[in-house]
Amino acid sequence: MARKTPAINTGSMADISFLLLTFFLMVSSINSEQGIMRMLPQKSNNEDQPKEVDIKERNILKILVRSNGDILINGTTIIRNNEILSKLKDEAKLFFSNPQNLPNLPEKKEKQCGLLGTYNVSQGVVELTSDNGATFESYIMVQNELSKAINELRDELSFITYGKNFDKLDESLADERKSIMQAIPLNIKEKTE
Amino acid sequence: MSRFRKNEKKETPEINTSSMSDIVFMFLFFFMVITNMRESETKVKFKPPHASEYQKLEKKAAVATIYMGEPINSEAAAKAIDGKIAVQLNDKIANPVPIDFASDIKSFIKAERDDRIQKQEDPNIITYSLKIDGDVQMMYVTTLKEELRNNNALKINYATKKEKK
Structure with a gap:
């Protein structure tokens, strides 16, 4: 005759799992890993190679972050104390896009850009320098504005060609995404010396 | 008759808590999946911009x-x-x-x-x-x-x- 198995008291089970739950809540953080991605320029240790590739004057936008928070563009235009940061964005956008092909703004070169075919890619490079005393926060603000400029340009191109914004191009449209990234590259040179 | 009535005395029924642990475990797994462990203890002040x-x-x-x-x-x-x-x-x-x-x-x-x-x-x-x-x-x-x-x-x-x- 089969004996009835006694029921196991599971009341404490909930307590144990609650304890585990609170433990995980405390030691974990939700998605804190976010930030501005950048590539540092490669160090050329080969002495035969010229240290820096010569870039034409018109293709460089020099941005300097001063210790007091001022931002100098090509040594002249001054944005004082982060007042009008959108001005910096507009300046960068104009520099990278050069819509009227002005001779003092970067030249463009035809390049094969994946699905977009040949595209006139801007040769512009932003050279970002900072004073020793400048805070990291103001530096990031400038980086953020530059990213914003590039993102807006990518959005515009993406909207014209694919009918959606750049950040809406997801996994299934990876090739489209890549082509746009090739057509509008993020050329920021962070000077370290 | 009185003998039976004695046994029928009304008691508050116990609440079944066995499903409670299931729910909490579900919560637990949910949090384990969406979170990532804090990899290291910070010894410096860090307030990101x-x-x-x-x-x-x-x-x-x-x-x-x-x-x-x-x-x-x-x-x-x-x-x-x-x-x-x-x-x-x-x-x-x-x-x-x-x-x-x-x-x-x-x-x-x-x-x-x-x-x-x-x-x-x-x-x-x-x-x-x-x-x-x-x-x-x-x-x-x-x-x-x-x-x-x-x-x-x-x-x-x-x-x-x-x-x-």
């Missing part, structure tokens, strides 16, 4: 973290650069600039790369997450970046916080 154009780090496994900020404990304070800014590599505080800073960074990057190679992955996929306090002066950041460049660690990510609107 605000930015709106941030990207999420895709491959969480291939991230090496470098903190930079004012020291908050005595160990970090002893090794701070100019007595002000300490650098933490994953969970270890680096020695200050004049002494062993360069070699500390070098061995840190080498260890990270070796770790990837051992797992048969490309060491160049490592992203160096720079968690730098917003108040740190750029000269310290520049020194760090220069060291990263010297060791061919080029893929970096400046940790930022979502901008308040």
Whole structure:
């Protein structure tokens, strides 16, 4: 005759799992890993190679972050104390896009850009320098504005060609995404010396 | 009759709590899946600057973290650069600039790369997450970046916080 198995008291089970739950809540953080991605320029240790590739004057936008928070563009235009940061964005956008092909703004070169075919890619490079005393926060603000400029340009191109914004191009449209990234590259040179 | 009635005395029925643990376990798994463990204890003050154009780090496994900020404990304070800014590599505080800073960074990057190679992955996929306090002066950041460049660690990510609107 089969004996009835006694029921196991599971009341404490909930307590144990609650304890585990609170433990995980405390030691974990939700998605804190976010930030501005950048590539540092490669160090050329080969002495035969010229240290820096010569870039034409018109293709460089020099941005300097001063210790007091001022931002100098090509040594002249001054944005004082982060007042009008959108001005910096507009300046960068104009520099990278050069819509009227002005001779003092970067030249463009035809390049094969994946699905977009040949595209006139801007040769512009932003050279970002900072004073020793400048805070990291103001530096990031400038980086953020530059990213914003590039993102807006990518959005515009993406909207014209694919009918959606750049950040809406997801996994299934990876090739489209890549082509746009090739057509509008993020050329920021962070000077370290 | 009275004998039966005695047994029928009304009792409050016990609430069945067996499903409670199931629900809580479900919560637990949910949190375990969406969260990532805090990889190291910070020994420096780190308050990231605000930015709106941030990207999420895709491959969480291939991230090496470098903190930079004012020291908050005595160990970090002893090794701070100019007595002000300490650098933490994953969970270890680096020695200050004049002494062993360069070699500390070098061995840190080498260890990270070796770790990837051992797992048969490309060491160049490592992203160096720079968690730098917003108040740190750029000269310290520049020194760090220069060291990263010297060791061919080029893929970096400046940790930022979502901008308040």
